Amino acid sequence: MNNHMKGQLKIIKYDSDNLFETIDIAAMEYPITIYVDDEEFATIVCSPTNLQELVIGFLASEGMIRHPGQILSIDIDENRGFAYVHLKIKQSTNKEFFSKRMIGSCCGKSRQFYFYNDANTAKTILTNHLMSIHDCFKLMNQLQEDSIDFQQTGGVHNAALCTNDNILFSYSDIGRHNALDKLYGHILQNKFSVKDKVIIFSGRISSEVVLKISKIGVGILISKSAPTTLGIELANDLGITVIGFVRKQKLNIYSHPERIIEAENLSCTEMKE
Structure with a gap:
């Protein structure tokens, strides 16, 4: 397990009528403030x-940049918790286009998706990529098995970019949005093609999550958790296949079932009946 992801705590534990002192492992929580061209952004x-992947992915997700080539420099002060980003062409961080806000590790303060930057960066996904239900279970099982951080702390989310057969790379974070931003940052830094790729995810599928998937450009999102109604509405609008509750050989297909081989001839109406 990455030592930067965990901390040791002395606790009192109750187990089967026994009360005793022991050492537990907990996920670390860390605030980082991002400055863009010397203005506080978030x-x-x-x-x-x-952290570099996180900052790049977050700025791209927020519409501040489209690709890392727009960044002149990025300096991260890990000890003090600051990231200083300078762009080649300075952009306004005016609240007319961007909202300066605290992004919590879990739900936090909700970000509305009708901001100017979301309207300009969200993409409708048109891929014809197909996968099977068996592929969904196989990838989810692999994500669970590989997640040592979660197994030891129970306090992190995971996001992975995959082919139908294998996980290509994955990231963990206490925040589900952050895990996706780290994934996005890696994709952008390495100019990685997302054509015919899938994202496996551990968190709830909210409208914010669907927007991030749209900006990354992937057409299939698979999660072990639940979606929200607004998340599904947005997925239908943006052409994203959302699969949730992938657990114990069961799953739910919520939008665009045509990309799942066994369901491609069914409409959502038919599947509900």
Whole structure:
């Protein structure tokens, strides 16, 4: 397990009528404040790993940049919790286009998706990529098995970019949005093609999560958790296949079932009946 992801705590534990002192492992929580061209942009509460990927992915998700080539420099002061980003062409951080806000590690303060930057960066996904239900279970099982951080702390979310057969790379964070931003940052930094790729995810599928998937450009999102109604409405609008509750050989297909081989001839109406 990454030592930057965990901390040791002395606790009192009750187990089967026994009360005793022991050492437990907990996920670390770390705030980082991002400055863009010397103006404070946002503070993110996150896991203190892969901070450069997080900052790049977050700025791209927020519409501040489209690709890392727009960044002149990025300096991260891990000890003090600051990231200083300078862009090649300075952009306004005026609240007319961006909202300066605290991004919590879990739900936090909700971000509305009708901001100017979301309207300009969200993409409708048109991929014809297909996968099977068996592929969904196989990838979810692999994500669970590989997540040592979660197994030891129970306090992190995971996001992975995959082919139908394998996980290509994954990131963990105490915040589900942060895990996706780290994934996005890696994709952008490495100019990685997302054509015919899938995202496996551990968190709830909210409208914010669907927007991030749209901006990344992936057409299939698979999660072990639940969606929200607004998340599904947005997924239908943006052409994203959302699969949730992938657990114990069961799953729910909520939108665009045509990309799942066994369901491609069924409409959502038919599947509900």
